[in-house]
Amino acid sequence: MSAEGYEHPVDHDDHGHHHKETFITKYIFSQDHKMISKQYLITGLFMGIIGIAMSLLFRLQLAWPDKEFGIYEVLLGKWGDGGVMDPSVYLALVTIHGTIMVFFVLTAGLSGTFSNLLIPLQIGARDMASGFLNMISYWLFFLSSIIMVLSLFVEAGPASAGWTVYPPLSALPQAIPGSGAGMTLWLVSMAIFIASSLLGSLNYIVTVINLRTKGMSMTRLPLTIWAFFVTAIIGVVSFPVLLSAALMMIMDRSFGTSFFLSDIYIAGEVLHNQGGSPVLFEHLFWFLGHPEVYIVLLPALGITSEVIATNSRKPIFGYRAMVASILAIAFLSTIVWGHHMFISGMNPFLGSVFTFTTLLIAIPSAVKAFNYITTLWKGNLQLNPAMLFSIGLVSTFITGGLTGIILGDSALDINVHDTYFVVAHFHLVMGISALYGLFAGVYHWFPKMFQGRMMNKNLGYVHFWITAIGAYGVFFPMHFIGMAGLPRRYYTNSAFPYFDDLSDVNVVITIFALITGVAQLVFLYNFIHSMFYGKKGPKNPWNSNTLEWTAEVRHIHGNWDGPIPHVHRWAYDYSKLNKDESDYVIPGQDFVPQHIPLQDNEEEMNH
Amino acid sequence: MTVFLTLVVIILFTVSVWQMNKIFMMSRPKDTEDSQIANDKDNKVNAYLMLGFVIFIYVLSFMSFYLWWDLLLPEAASEHGVEIDQLWLISMIIIFIVGIITQWLLHYFAFKYAGKKGQRATFYADNDRLEFIWTIVPVIVLAGLIIYGLFTWSDIMNVDTENEDPMVIELYAFQFDWRARYAGEDNTLGDANVRLIEGVNQLGVDEADPDAQDDIIVSELHLPVGRKVLFKMRSQDVLHSAYMPHFRAQMNCVPGMVTQFAFTPSITTDQMRLNDEIVAKVAHINEIRNQKNIKLAAEGEEQLELYEFDYLLLCNKICGNTHYNMQMKIVVETEEEFEEWLATQKNFATTMKN
Numbered sequence: 001m002s003a004e005g006y007e008h009p010v011d012h013d014d015h016g017h018h019h020k021e022t023f024i025t026k027y028i029f030s031q032d033h034k035m036i037s038k039q040y041l042i043t044g045l046f047m048g049i050i051g052i053a054m055s056l057l058f059r060l061q062l063a064w065p066d067k068e069f070g071i072y073e074v075l076l077g078k079w080g081d082g083g084v085m086d087p088s089v090y091l092a093l094v095t096i097h098g099t100i101m102v103f104f105v106l107t108a109g110l111s112g113t114f115s116n117l118l119i120p121l122q123i124g125a126r127d128m129a130s131g132f133l134n135m136i137s138y139w140l141f142f143l144s145s146i147i148m149v150l151s152l153f154v155e156a157g158p159a160s161a162g163w164t165v166y167p168p169l170s171a172l173p174q175a176i177p178g179s180g181a182g183m184t185l186w187l188v189s190m191a192i193f194i195a196s197s198l199l200g201s202l203n204y205i206v207t208v209i210n211l212r213t214k215g216m217s218m219t220r221l222p223l224t225i226w227a228f229f230v231t232a233i234i235g236v237v238s239f240p241v242l243l244s245a246a247l248m249m250i251m252d253r254s255f256g257t258s259f260f261l262s263d264i265y266i267a268g269e270v271l272h273n274q275g276g277s278p279v280l281f282e283h284l285f286w287f288l289g290h291p292e293v294y295i296v297l298l299p300a301l302g303i304t305s306e307v308i309a310t311n312s313r314k315p316i317f318g319y320r321a322m323v324a325s326i327l328a329i330a331f332l333s334t335i336v337w338g339h340h341m342f343i344s345g346m347n348p349f350l351g352s353v354f355t356f357t358t359l360l361i362a363i364p365s366a367v368k369a370f371n372y373i374t375t376l377w378k379g380n381l382q383l384n385p386a387m388l389f390s391i392g393l394v395s396t397f398i399t400g401g402l403t404g405i406i407l408g409d410s411a412l413d414i415n416v417h418d419t420y421f422v423v424a425h426f427h428l429v430m431g432i433s434a435l436y437g438l439f440a441g442v443y444h445w446f447p448k449m450f451q452g453r454m455m456n457k458n459l460g461y462v463h464f465w466i467t468a469i470g471a472y473g474v475f476f477p478m479h480f481i482g483m484a485g486l487p488r489r490y491y492t493n494s495a496f497p498y499f500d501d502l503s504d505v506n507v508v509i510t511i512f513a514l515i516t517g518v519a520q521l522v523f524l525y526n527f528i529h530s531m532f533y534g535k536k537g538p539k540n541p542w543n544s545n546t547l548e549w550t551a552e553v554r555h556i557h558g559n560w561d562g563p564i565p566h567v568h569r570w571a572y573d574y575s576k577l578n579k580d581e582s583d584y585v586i587p588g589q590d591f592v593p594q595h596i597p598l599q600d601n602e603e604e605m606n607h
Numbered sequence: 608m609t610v611f612l613t614l615v616v617i618i619l620f621t622v623s624v625w626q627m628n629k630i631f632m633m634s635r636p637k638d639t640e641d642s643q644i645a646n647d648k649d650n651k652v653n654a655y656l657m658l659g660f661v662i663f664i665y666v667l668s669f670m671s672f673y674l675w676w677d678l679l680l681p682e683a684a685s686e687h688g689v690e691i692d693q694l695w696l697i698s699m700i701i702i703f704i705v706g707i708i709t710q711w712l713l714h715y716f717a718f719k720y721a722g723k724k725g726q727r728a729t730f731y732a733d734n735d736r737l738e739f740i741w742t743i744v745p746v747i748v749l750a751g752l753i754i755y756g757l758f759t760w761s762d763i764m765n766v767d768t769e770n771e772d773p774m775v776i777e778l779y780a781f782q783f784d785w786r787a788r789y790a791g792e793d794n795t796l797g798d799a800n801v802r803l804i805e806g807v808n809q810l811g812v813d814e815a816d817p818d819a820q821d822d823i824i825v826s827e828l829h830l831p832v833g834r835k836v837l838f839k840m841r842s843q844d845v846l847h848s849a850y851m852p853h854f855r856a857q858m859n860c861v862p863g864m865v866t867q868f869a870f871t872p873s874i875t876t877d878q879m880r881l882n883d884e885i886v887a888k889v890a891h892i893n894e895i896r897n898q899k900n901i902k903l904a905a906e907g908e909e910q911l912e913l914y915e916f917d918y919l920l921l922c923n924k925i926c927g928n929t930h931y932n933m934q935m936k937i938v939v940e941t942e943e944e945f946e947e948w949l950a951t952q953k954n955f956a957t958t959m960k961n
Contacts, residue, residue: 087928087929087931088928091925091928091930161925162925166846166924166925167845168844168845168846168862169845169846169925169926169927172844172845175782175844175845175926175927176927176928261862261863262862262863262864263800263801263802263862263863264801264843264844264845264862264863265781265801265802265804265811265843265844266782266843266844266845270801270802270804274863275863276863277861277863277864278846278861278862278863279861279864312720312728313722313728314728314729314730314731315730315731315732316732317731317732317733317734318732318733318734318737318738319732319733320733321738343848343857343858343859343868344859344861345840345858345859345861345864345866348760348761348764348765351760351764352757352760352761355753355756355757355760356753356757359749359752359753359756360749362745362749363742363745363746363749366741366742366745367738367741367742367745369709370709370737370741371738372713373709373712373713373716374731374737376713376716376717376720377716377720377729377731378720378728378729378731379716379720379722379728379729380720380722380723380726380727380728381650381654381717381720381721381722382644382645382650382722383645383649383650383653383654383657383717383721383722384644384645384649387645388653391657391713391714391717394713395664395710395713395714398705398706398709398710398713399664399706399710402702402705402706403702405698405701405702405749405752406695406698406699406702409694409698409752409753409756409760410756410757410760411690411691411694411756411757411759411760411763412691412694412695412698412756414691414763414855414856414857415680415688415691415852415855415856415857417848417857417923418848418850418857418923418924419923454643454644455643456643457643457644457645457649461649461652461653465656465660468660469660469663472663472664472667473667476664476667476668476671477671477675479671480671480675480678480679481678483678483679483680484678484679484680485680485850485852485853485921487850487921487922487923489925489930489931490930490931491928491930491931492931493931495931495932496919496932496934497892497896497911497914498892498914498919500892500895500896500914501677501678501888501891501892501895502678503895505675505678521621525621525625534643535642535643537643537644541643541644542644572732574728574730575727575728575729575730576730577730590727590728605732
């Protein structure tokens with residue numbers, strides 16, 4: 001398990017028989033990327049259960065604000081006394097729901113899992129560039145998860161200033177109880193999370209650049225790897241900025257500095273702080289916060305590209321355009337953050353600039369959507385659960401993306417900013433889409449993770465269809481309460497009469513949410529059951545071209561028992577015909593894996 | 608009891624999933640090893656479901672509009688709001704057309720090209736012309752929207768204080784209420800800072816500033832129709848956001864700085880109460896409140912008042928536990944009514960003397 005072993009991956013072919021592994025080195029402090037990816041996935045799913053359960057609780061409150069639910073008392077303790085949810089815990093629930101889903105589930109659970117699993121396997125490497133750093137990265141993530149969960153049990157309650165933790169609300173315990181110890185733990189947890197994310201990302205970048213097998217040029221990389229690679233770069237560029245914001249916030253909270261605070265009178269006294277600006281925090285937060293959306297989404301799009309091509313039995317349409325779109329999205333994602341701040345009080349001219357860059361990002365996104373649709377055209381679609389989730393992703397990506405054209409337009413944003421219209425938009429375009437990407441990845445690569453075992457497809461179908469209907473059922477009507485002018489983060493919309501007529505819509509949304517939430521139990525059951533009792537499938541169950549399916553089914557350290565395969569073609573030679581078009585290149589087989597050399601009867605396409 | 612029922616539901620659900628799975632297992636032919644991979648039958652069933660799904664999306668959209676159209680905000684009550692609504696409508700039409708077409712293509716292809724044994728997929732990897740078309744078309748459409756949007760935005764945000772002579776009003780936010788301060792006859796707000804808050808001087812207005820003497824502080828916002836108003840926003844403690852949905856206006860209130868937003872109200876409260884949409888909305892809300900009152904009467908509780916429409920200023924930035932109930936009434940009235948109302952309010956100098 002020494003790190004030196006990886007400096008010569010190509011001539012290190014006698015792997016797999018000289019490592020004695022103990023339980024601890026194999027399952028806990030493992031440096032093997034396959035085990036680390038499973039650790040990421042299971043931690044991510046566990047956090048996901050907490051995050052989704054929280055959303056169901058506050059959906060109950062929004063739909064039936066006058067009813068008493070015993071479940072509040074059971075789960076929320078003193079904040080659910082007598083079955084009535086306390087307003088402060090409502091804000092805590094939305095805050096922690098957002099934090100957990102964005103960072104812990106969709107950043108670590110999605111990108112962490114599949115970058116770890118697929119980067120070495122698909123580029124033909126024995127492991128990550130540094131197995132040790134990779135292990136540290138996971139355990140830092142685990143630590144930050146523990147701290148975040150612990151913060152739920154703090155006396156005054158967890159952070160409750162919204163997941164964007166804008167100061168002064170998040171900086172002053174006088175302003176809201178959650179900004180005491182709960183917020184301190186939130187900041188500590190996030191600082192550790194950022195360290196974990198940076199270690200992971202640097203590792204992914206170095207691995208993709210240095211450890212590709214012979215023949216695996218950058219233009220032959222599967223789109224999954226392109227997406228993970230670019231995601232890691234965005235992470236390295238933007239996460240440190242959030243760390244700086246978190247550090248300044250810690251200073252303001254604990255050491256009396258005034259980075260973000262000025263001229264405040266609260267709880268009957270004037271604070272000494274002067275000269276700081278909350279708008280500065282907004283800039284720093286969204287400098288990460290917006291790229292974060294793409295950190296969440298790009299891996300999902302990468303997974304979808306791979307799953308759609310494989311299951312369509314067709315090459316992905318416009319490979320080079322897809323790569324160019326990923327790069328364009330990544331670049332633009334770092335210069336659009338101001339569209340979260342059109343009405344923050346910053347100079348209106350800046351608003352114009354950010355409207356321009358924001359609407360530009362629709363172009364590469366549109367290219368991607370059209371390319372997915374064209375990939376389906378004239379295919380031979382194998383509608384496996386992973387494929388269904390991928391098609392579902394394209395659907396929600398389009399729906400959610402289109403409302404982005406409205407919100408990105410500063411003039412239109414004025415009236416829907418911070419309303420439920422925004423909530424509906426970003427849940428469809430990044431929340432649901434990225435979750436679909438996560439599910440697609442789990443169904444597709446489950447056999448790779450769990451040594452050939454496969455998930456039950458029928459339960460997968462049940463899971464997909466209920467989720468697909470439920471997700472639209474939740475978020476489509478939500479646009480309407482936004483257009484009615486209902487602000488988000490309202491504990492109830494019945495405190496004054498104007499929004500009384502929205503309660504029907506809220507009930508509809510909550511019912512869909514509850515059904516969708518329950519459907520996730522089908523997935524959970526399928527996941528756990530298949531882990532132990534899943535049917536073993538063939539070595540390459542989806543007849544895929546990428547290298548991971550040539551690796552051993554049994555997990556061995558170093559992935560391939562023999563030499564690492566060399567690569568002779570791109571990853572998308574599906575249904576390619578021979579020169580005289582009488583049959584596929586390999587007769588009777590509609591795919592040509594990447595390690596198969598160019599055949600005599602085949603035309604070279606220069607991919 | 609509820610806990611018990613919840614637990615029973617969860618247990619029953621788990622059992623039913625487990626049983627469903629057993630039935631699936633038993634009904635499955637035991638011959639093939641790759642039975643967890645979609646076969647022709649799965650492809651066919653899911654292909655039809657895909658077609659059903661796109662119809663579901665259309666029906667859901669249609670039903671949402673049909674059922675909930677009357678919930679949406681009424682016509683804009685400000686001059687610039689009309690422009691925003693126009694741009695909104697154009698953008699909506701474009702995204703609905705694009706959405707309907709692309710969703711159809713996506714799901715229809717998923718239906719039409721569902722896998723069958725022996726069906727051959729077409730190897731189709733690239734087409735520069737197609738790529739060019741669907742890059743350039745969004746570029747053109749978006750360029751149009753961007754230019755239109757930017758003109759609207761700069762019209763709204765750049766206030767011409769020289770020629771338009773807007774009336775200056777300060778909106779002051781604090782946990783969890785609003786105050787408005789009229790600049791008085793000189794139309795200039797007196798200096799203010801939270802460090803000067805003391806006793807009745809709730810807004811920290813500088814007593815020594817001559818401009819401050821005629822300032823008028825109120826807790827209900829009155830606006831004359833047809834006159835441009837320049838709002839200067841301040842916050843006492845945390846971020847708030849002054850959201851006036853009927854006027855299509857919003858701006859954050861930031862501690863430590865003064866932000867601004869200007870608009871011209873164009874419909875008085877009385878006129879708006881006669882608006883068909885508002886009449887229907889108020890009737891609907893009162894129907895709901897009457898229903899609740901019947902229930903409250905049965906429980907011997909206090910009755911809810913019947914609702915009458917008023918413009919609202921809402922807080923739209925999370926600001927603490929009572930964020931959900933931080934609002935101020937706005938009354939738009941004729942110039943004469945406004946002047947009459949303003950004359951009855953005490954100015955700052957008088958307040959401080961008492």
